[in-house]
Amino acid sequence: QRFIPMELYDHAQKWTGKLANRLWPYVHISFPEFTGERMKRSEAYVAIEAYLAATSTDHARRLKAEVGKDSSSLVLSMDEHEEVTDVFGGATVWWSSGATAPRNQGFSLYPARDEKRYYVLTFHRRHRKMVNGAYLAHVMEKGNAIRVQKRQRKLFTNRSHHDWYDNKEYLWSHVVFDHPATFETLALDPEVKRDIMQDLSTFQESKEYYAKVGKPWKRGYLLYGPPGTGKSTMIAAMANFLDYDVYDLELTAVKNNSKLRKLLVEITPKSIVVIEDIDCSADLTGKRKPGGRDEKTSEETEIEKAKAAAAGGNEEGKVTLSGLLNFIDGIWSACGGERIIVFTTNYVDKLDPALIRRGRMDKHIELSYCTFEAFKVLARNYLGVDSHPLFPPCTSCSSKLRSRRPTWRRT
Numbered sequence: 001q002r003f004i005p006m007e008l009y010d011h012a013q014k015w016t017g018k019l020a021n022r023l024w025p026y027v028h029i030s031f032p033e034f035t036g037e038r039m040k041r042s043e044a045y046v047a048i049e050a051y052l053a054a055t056s057t058d059h060a061r062r063l064k065a066e067v068g069k070d071s072s073s074l075v076l077s078m079d080e081h082e083e084v085t086d087v088f089g090g091a092t093v094w095w096s097s098g099a100t101a102p103r104n105q106g107f108s109l110y111p112a113r114d115e116k117r118y119y120v121l122t123f124h125r126r127h128r129k130m131v132n133g134a135y136l137a138h139v140m141e142k143g144n145a146i147r148v149q150k151r152q153r154k155l156f157t158n159r160s161h162h163d164w165y166d167n168k169e170y171l172w173s174h175v176v177f178d179h180p181a182t183f184e185t186l187a188l189d190p191e192v193k194r195d196i197m198q199d200l201s202t203f204q205e206s207k208e209y210y211a212k213v214g215k216p217w218k219r220g221y222l223l224y225g226p227p228g229t230g231k232s233t234m235i236a237a238m239a240n241f242l243d244y245d246v247y248d249l250e251l252t253a254v255k256n257n258s259k260l261r262k263l264l265v266e267i268t269p270k271s272i273v274v275i276e277d278i279d280c281s282a283d284l285t286g287k288r289k290p291g292g293r294d295e296k297t298s299e300e301t302e303i304e305k306a307k308a309a310a311a312g313g314n315e316e317g318k319v320t321l322s323g324l325l326n327f328i329d330g331i332w333s334a335c336g337g338e339r340i341i342v343f344t345t346n347y348v349d350k351l352d353p354a355l356i357r358r359g360r361m362d363k364h365i366e367l368s369y370c371t372f373e374a375f376k377v378l379a380r381n382y383l384g385v386d387s388h389p390l391f392p393p394c395t396s397c398s399s400k401l402r403s404r405r406p407t408w409r410r411t
């Protein structure tokens with residue numbers, strides 16, 4: 001600006017740019033950690049972080065360590081201002097990490113809050129097409145796969161809390177999900193068990209199928225039976241089998257239908273949403289009468305409204321049957337995808353037929369008192385006994401026994 005006349009300045013800038021391009025044929029792409037206003041971590045950044053953690057630990061010299069999945073091992077990843085080289089399809093690319101200094105240099109309780117971290121990818125411009133296409137797709141795919149494999153599964157419940165660090169209201173609170181139940185330890189008829197496991201695997205692999213038929217990728221299970229017959233245990237076994245998070249929805253703590261919808265939107269994919277004891281979770285009989293018609297007179301309705309008003313509430317002040325039906329398969333239910341919804345109940349007859357019709361609750365599983373085959377699993381689990389003189393000697397005998405359905409209670 002001091003030496004070049006103003007009228008030539010633009011030209012000079014253009015030509016120096018071109019010259020620099022000639023001499024410096026490298027392209028940079030940066031991937032910031034946060035994008036937009038919502039303070040949501042960018043998916044690309046998270047995938048790259050996982051990818052680089054896996055590929056960089058052998059080469060990078062500055063690593064940072066975090067506690068891993070089982071809380072005892074450490075996971076290493078690339079530290080800030082570190083650079084690693086990656087080779088893909090004959091091309092060499094360089095990844096570096098960095099962070100912009102916090103804007104607020106003064107005293108703060110949360111010093112790292114406005115620090116902005118990013119990754120920069122550098123490569124020769126002749127590889128531009130390959131990097132933009134195949135290489136970045138490869139990084140995202142591999143990074144996401146590593147992330148899923150390494151993540152700690154969580155058990156959520158709908159108790160909202162305010163995070164002062166993020167200055168954000170979280171509708172779900174969570175702990176690490178660490179239930180040891182599996183289908184192997186679940187005492188259940190082997191055929192029923194195989195059928196459920198098959199059904200879950202099919203669901204997990206059916207992304208294309210659901211897209212083809214135009215249905216959201218989700219499935220409903222209704223588990224019913226007497227108390228203590230393994231409904232809750234089965235949910236834990238399902239979560240362990242599918243490697244999903246669990247969202248335990250306490251319906252009585254949800255104020256109204258719009259809160260329920262907000263909770264739904266926050267649920268991530270690869271999760272099981274559980275509503276335990278659905279028959280006593282909320283008043284879900286709606287305004288239906290056994291005959292299917294609303295037989296209330298307008299006078300009765302008025303009285304109910306007055307009662308509700310006197311109690312300080314109204315229809316908007318609670319979760320209704322229609323709100324719950326919309327939660328399960330309304331237009332909002334498609335958000336997220338890959339979700340299983342499980343209801344448990346001791347009294348299946350008490351539930352509104354609309355709530356548990358096939359399509360909404362696709363699979364109804366009765367868990368009742370144990371059959372002989374299931375009893376053998378318990379004997380193996382608890383006593384380490386595989387065979388015993390009192391066990392029936394052949395399978396045909398055991399199947400006869402099974403057909404009689406003994407009503408032994410588990411202790």
Ligand SMILES: Nc1ncnc2c1ncn2[C@@H]1O[C@H](COP(=O)(O)OP(=O)(O)OP(=O)(O)O)[C@@H](O)[C@H]1O
Nearest residue numbers: 185186187188226227228229230231232233234346
């Ligand atoms: N089929 C089963 N296989 C193995 N263990 C079982 C089974 N059923 C029950 N149990 C054991 O019994 C206990 C109670 O089971 P669980 O909590 O799963 O029953 P539930 O059907 O959810 O009962 P409720 O209807 O009262 O909620 C568990 O600790 C579990 O170990």
Ligand SMILES: [Mg+2]
Nearest residue numbers: 231232276344
């Ligand atoms: Mg239970």
